[in-house]
Amino acid sequence: xxxxxxxxxxxxxxxxxxxxxxxxxxxxxxxxxxxxxxxxxxxxxxxxxxxxxxxxxxxxxxxxxxxxxxxxxxxxxxxxxxxxxxxxxxxxxxxxxxxxxxxxxxxxxxxxxxxxxxxxxxxxxxxxxxxxxxxxxxxxxxxxxxxxxxxxxxxxxxxxxxxxxxxxxxxxxxxxxxxxxxxxxxxxxxxxxxxxxxxxxxxxxxxxxxxxxxx
Amino acid sequence: xxxxxxxxxxxxxxxxxxxxxxxxxxxxxxxxxxxxxxxxxxxxxxxxxxxxxxxxxxxxxxxxxxxxxxxxxxxxxxxxxxxxxxxxxxxxxxxxxxxxxxxxxxx
Numbered sequence: 001x002x003x004x005x006x007x008x009x010x011x012x013x014x015x016x017x018x019x020x021x022x023x024x025x026x027x028x029x030x031x032x033x034x035x036x037x038x039x040x041x042x043x044x045x046x047x048x049x050x051x052x053x054x055x056x057x058x059x060x061x062x063x064x065x066x067x068x069x070x071x072x073x074x075x076x077x078x079x080x081x082x083x084x085x086x087x088x089x090x091x092x093x094x095x096x097x098x099x100x101x102x103x104x105x106x107x108x109x110x111x112x113x114x115x116x117x118x119x120x121x122x123x124x125x126x127x128x129x130x131x132x133x134x135x136x137x138x139x140x141x142x143x144x145x146x147x148x149x150x151x152x153x154x155x156x157x158x159x160x161x162x163x164x165x166x167x168x169x170x171x172x173x174x175x176x177x178x179x180x181x182x183x184x185x186x187x188x189x190x191x192x193x194x195x196x197x198x199x200x201x202x203x204x205x206x207x208x209x210x211x212x213x214x215x
Numbered sequence: 216x217x218x219x220x221x222x223x224x225x226x227x228x229x230x231x232x233x234x235x236x237x238x239x240x241x242x243x244x245x246x247x248x249x250x251x252x253x254x255x256x257x258x259x260x261x262x263x264x265x266x267x268x269x270x271x272x273x274x275x276x277x278x279x280x281x282x283x284x285x286x287x288x289x290x291x292x293x294x295x296x297x298x299x300x301x302x303x304x305x306x307x308x309x310x311x312x313x314x315x316x317x318x319x320x321x322x
Contacts, residue, residue, distance in 0.1 A: 028279075028283065032282070035286075035287070036286050036289070036290040039290040039291070039294060040290060040293060043298065047297055047298045047301050050298050050301070054302060054306070055305070055309070073239065073243050076239050077236060080235045080239065083232070083269065083273055084232040088228055090223070091222055091223050091228070094222045195273075195274075199269050199270075203266050203269055203270070206265045206269070207259075209239075209242075209262075210258035210259070210262055211262075214242065214246035215254055215255060215258055
């Protein structure tokens, strides 16, 4: 352990690392490699979007017109606020601002919940209007194969929603540990790693919003 | 501080967020402007600027790039190859597929 390390850093240092810096660097690289697999994982759906859209442009134009861009835009703003507070949480942890860290994490959690709440309102509307994937599609006044758009829509936003749920779980875990006082300038790796994951969830939505709602 | 890392300033975080919100408003405003075949390019272009801002500022790539940036760029390269080769292939076989679909539909 390098000089001046706190008790928490000592306690959370895994025995196979030289010191806190070593542990942080390894954790960060590991997180980035995980993010790479996430990018490739989502790219399958983005590829499906590209292929189906090029084959059925009229279906995608009609489908996008069924979505509410206002709700999509508000959700984009909500996620961007949560990304700001998450990045700010990392700063607070690095500087040992425990109260700021708790507030930032709590606001991030609130935003994540608000995002899902808005998403569920949208899903309920689509469900009610029969705008569903495959054979559950029940809108008569639609172009041929219009169910394809909603297969893609629910597939992509659904997978993204699952990532938001996972984010809520890990941020809640961070908040619990922050309240316990685990994090400080000598030990803030988990906050940093979860923040990277959360920014990736934001990044996916940055592409999903214009592709699904605006084109 | 034992794990030495860059600490982002509040100013840079808030400025990044402001730019992201502005670009979101811009992409919504431009959605109704018909760019014809460039619609997708405009939407993806703005999204990519936003993605770069998130990566460089929020994800610290500006200050600790190196291996992390390399990993991300490699992933983006493979995504590009994956999507573009699939689209080329799809275009190549499209007439055959459409013929077959018509057959099935009107048989």
